[in-house]
Amino acid sequence: MVAAEVPIRRGATFHLRKRVPKRYAAIEPRSTVWISLHTDSETVARSKAPIAWQHLVDGWEARLAGDSADAEERFAAARDLASARGFRYLRASEVARLPLEERLARIEAIPVLGDKPDAPTAAAVLGGVDEPGITVTRALELFWTLAADRTLGKSEDQLRRWKNPRKKAIANFVRLIGDKPIHEITPDDMLDFRQWWLDKITDEGLTPNSANKDLVHLGDTLKTINRMKRLRLVLPLSDLAIKEGEARVRPPFSSDWIRRRLLKPGALRGLNKEARCILLGMVNTGYRPSEGAGLLPHHIRLDAKVPHISIEPEGRQLKSRNARRVIPLVGVSLEAFRECPEGFPRYRASPSLSATVNKFLDENGLLETPEHSLYGLRHSFEDRMIAAKVDDGIRRDLFGHGLGRERYGSGATLEHLERVVQAFAL
Structure with missing residues (x-):
């Protein structure tokens, strides 16, 4: 937590007055900020001051990150900035459906710099930042980190055998369908991938198990990214499994x-x-x-x-x-x-x-x-x-x-x- 100065009483309310660090000069035109602590109690003001200052710093950091050219970083920065203002990031269409009182609260949280509202904060709290288009191959790169808890305790060989089927499934999909952003994957894409496997099973004498493993690993990767990145996509991954015959039994030696x-x-x-x-x-x-x-x-x-x-x-x-x-x-x-x-x-x-x-x-x-x-x-x-x-x-x-x-x-x-x-x- 960043240390705060002693609160100052202005009228009946205590405020925090601090100089803006040079690090934030590019996105904060004020040299000094006054932050209302919304209390007339000095004791309460002293306890609230560090928290209020940290929220302001978090917002500046999120805005700095939002200047990135990377779509994922911009979206993450917007989500963090909305959180720093006390809101969950929602799409603009979702904000529009909120009750009037909640929409007004978001609008009132946007600071005015000079005579204009702060654009990055407005975009963050009102849902004006486009969600990133994560491609299928990028999804796999992110998956290794987001699913790291599944690899705890695995040996090097176990980790290799855990990763390889997922690499294979993604490579097969990209080879056939292309490296599409996952939000653009259609039901037809998945049916085409399934049909490709059906033809491969017939032509090469493979078992349905090979196809189903690809479908499972591809689906697991995409669903994990969708959940962990909070993309809220409706992915066309249902009812794709290929029916398998009687399971092959490995016989015992007599x-x-x-x-x-x-x-x-x-x-x-x-x-x-x-x-x-x-x-x-x-x-x-x-x-x-x-x-x-x-x-x-x-x-x-x-x-x-x-x-x-x-x-x-x-x-x-x-x-x-x-x-x-x-x-x-x-x-x-x-x-x-x-x-x-x-x-x-x-x-x-x-x-x-x-x-x-x-x-x-x-x-x-x-x-x-x-x-x-x-x-x-x-x-x-x-x-x-x-x-x-x-x-x-x-x-x-x-x-x-x-x-x-x-x-x-x-x-x-x-x-x-x-x-x-x-x-x-x-």
């Missing part, structure tokens, strides 16, 4: 296949050590590949009474809050972590794990069917829990899923979890 093929001595010899240990670690833990790859050395506790790993949101985000969990290590998974006690630095920040493993399994005849992938080991772990009649709550805890109800108690001990997993471990 226990027999894991024993006879994947765990056959020498079967995984050609796979690099870290990828091999992540795969084997997955057999009796059911962790997601990214969860295993992201383990830090202190998350791997081989010297504990019950050897275990702790899936933590450290250096990365987890899929959900339930994904944070402790899993005992037994069987081939314990052996794998003893081989890689420091974790897997090669894949900690790399997205190549699944592609590397799946390519190796495919080339070496280790996929049970063409639809199988590394992720099938997670589903296999769940199937073996079900076959072993493991309690539903324990299954969900080990798998990193929510209970679907309020949790009571602290759950099974690590010793108990070890006994449960040992009963169906490979």
